[in-house]
Amino acid sequence: MKASETKATLSFSNGGQNVELPIYKGTMGPDVIDIRKLYAQTGMFTYDPGFMSTASCESAITYIDGDKGELLYRGYPIEQLATNCDFLETCHLLLYGELPNGDQKKNFTKLVTNHTMVNEQMQFFLRGFRRDAHPMAIMTGLVGAMSAFYHDSTDINNPKHREIAAIRLIAKMPTLVAMAYKYTVGQPYMYPKNELSYAGNFLHMMFATPCEEYKVSPVLERALDRIFILHADHEQNASTSTVRLCGSSGTNPFAAIAAGVACLWGPAHGGANEAALNMLYDIQKAGGVEKIGEFIKQVKDKNSNVKLMGFGHRVYKNYDPRAKLMQETCREVLGELGLENDPLFKLAMALEKIALEDEYFVSRKLYPNVDFYSGIVQRAIGIPVPLFTAIFALARTVGWIAQLNEMIGDPDYKIGRPRQLFEGSAKRDVKPISQR
Numbered sequence: 321m322k323a324s325e326t327k328a329t330l331s332f333s334n335g336g337q338n339v340e341l342p343i344y345k346g347t348m349g350p351d352v353i354d355i356r357k358l359y360a361q362t363g364m365f366t367y368d369p370g371f372m373s374t375a376s377c378e379s380a381i382t383y384i385d386g387d388k389g390e391l392l393y394r395g396y397p398i399e400q401l402a403t404n405c406d407f408l409e410t411c412h413l414l415l416y417g418e419l420p421n422g423d424q425k426k427n428f429t430k431l432v433t434n435h436t437m438v439n440e441q442m443q444f445f446l447r448g449f450r451r452d453a454h455p456m457a458i459m460t461g462l463v464g465a466m467s468a469f470y471h472d473s474t475d476i477n478n479p480k481h482r483e484i485a486a487i488r489l490i491a492k493m494p495t496l497v498a499m500a501y502k503y504t505v506g507q508p509y510m511y512p513k514n515e516l517s518y519a520g521n522f523l524h525m526m527f528a529t530p531c532e533e534y535k536v537s538p539v540l541e542r543a544l545d546r547i548f549i550l551h552a553d554h555e556q557n558a559s560t561s562t563v564r565l566c567g568s569s570g571t572n573p574f575a576a577i578a579a580g581v582a583c584l585w586g587p588a589h590g591g592a593n594e595a596a597l598n599m600l601y602d603i604q605k606a607g608g609v610e611k612i613g614e615f616i617k618q619v620k621d622k623n624s625n626v627k628l629m630g631f632g633h634r635v636y637k638n639y640d641p642r643a644k645l646m647q648e649t650c651r652e653v654l655g656e657l658g659l660e661n662d663p664l665f666k667l668a669m670a671l672e673k674i675a676l677e678d679e680y681f682v683s684r685k686l687y688p689n690v691d692f693y694s695g696i697v698q699r700a701i702g703i704p705v706p707l708f709t710a711i712f713a714l715a716r717t718v719g720w721i722a723q724l725n726e727m728i729g730d731p732d733y734k735i736g737r738p739r740q741l742f743e744g745s746a747k748r749d750v751k752p753i754s755q756r
């Protein structure tokens with residue numbers, strides 16, 4: 321960390337002694353005030369529920385400029401990665417810090433594809449679920465269960481174990497998501513085909529059957545690959561922070577990633593793509609474009625609890641750059657499939673236009689996020705709505721692992737242990753039951 325010459329001074333209105341706090345500068349973004357010694361010096365904690373002003377770690381992986389609407393992985397703009405690279409190159413970048421050259425890409429692809437099959441026993445584990453289980457319930461279970469199948473890569477403090485666990489997780493997530501899908505529709509699982517690309521293989525495992533070959537459409541393959549790239553990492557969001565916190569106890573990588581999957585499921589986070597599409601369906605059912613005004617009214621009513629899903633972001637106070645790329649992919653996919661007049665896409669465009677001009681959204685800097693369009697693309701590809709968040713989890717796995725490895729690799733890392741402002745009862749005595 322680079323210390324700044326400027327220091328922060330904390331003073332107290334009751335005349336308590338001032339405390340000087342160091343300030344550190346990052347490569348970009350706001351400086352941070354180091355409060356690690358605050359408790360020792362003052363006997364006080366800081367209070368910041370929801371981490372509105374707290375940097376929880378140092379990181380060199382992903383940078384977001386929320387005001388500009390800029391997203392960089394290891395310094396590279398997301399637009400350039402989404403246009404010039406594929407998902408496995410992006411994985412290499414996130415994990416090792418650099419884009420691969422030709423040989424490195426070949427070796428990394430070979431390494432990942434060597435691990436695409438899952439232990440055959442996992443299908444029996446899957447069989448314990450109800451057929452109508454939500455795919456995210458299945459994924460939370462399956463990812464956690466990997467620690468029971470791959471004992472040689474569960475020591476989080478061993479860099480070799482972490483490396484193998486990373487490759488296994490990246491390689492096996494598509495297989496597991498496709499298995500969760502096949503299980504719910506009652507079709508046989510399709511084994512991975514390693515001559516296909518990462519995205520192509522996933523489409524094959526999802527849509528091929530033993531009696532019918534599936535021809536991977538290059539447009540859909542590219543669209544899915546782009547979805548994977550756009551979701552690969554997003555700095556210290558809720559699920560990533562969950563993975564870091566869970567991993568900080570020294571638990572195994574599979575357990576830490578399973579915690580991330582569980583966190584991602586929520587509709588305020590990864591579950592928003594499913595919620596956004598369901599919202600569009602509901603407006604469509606109620607009457608479509610003509611009902612947008614009524615819907616927006618509900619969104620603005622604080623008592624209604626209705627949100628415009630796929631809009632707003634804790635960090636972006638501008639158009640989410642991923643949403644722009646997703647909208648472009650959306651047009652491409654709908655064009656390829658002859659769905660240019662898709663009523664849901666038209667409804668989304670109309671809703672976006674109205675929201676972007678409405679004072680409520682403008683004044684709060686609420687713009688479309690990646691989930692606003694990704695659901696439409698996935699639905700057009702043929703992916704069922706409840707699987708959307710599982711696909712987000714598949715793509716985010718590499719980011720979670722890169723962040724987890726960064727934390728564990730830091731010799732100064734400590735178990736995450738926030739403090740609290742206690743507002744419950746002061747100490748009291750237990751009365752005998754007859755007197756309570």
Ligand code: CMC
Binds near residue numbers: 557627632633634690
């Ligand atoms: N619709 C209507 N009002 C909204 C929305 C929305 N989607 N998002 C925020 N607001 C309002 C909110 O009610 C508040 O208004 P007021 O100041 O009058 O009380 C104001 O905007 C600030 O919002 P906030 O809830 O304090 O913002 P936050 O940073 O805590 O929440 C968020 C961010 C993403 C949880 C929220 O915008 C939201 O719930 N959006 C819908 C869900 C969604 O699309 N989530 C996906 C996020 S992107 C994918 C990912 O990274 O996981």
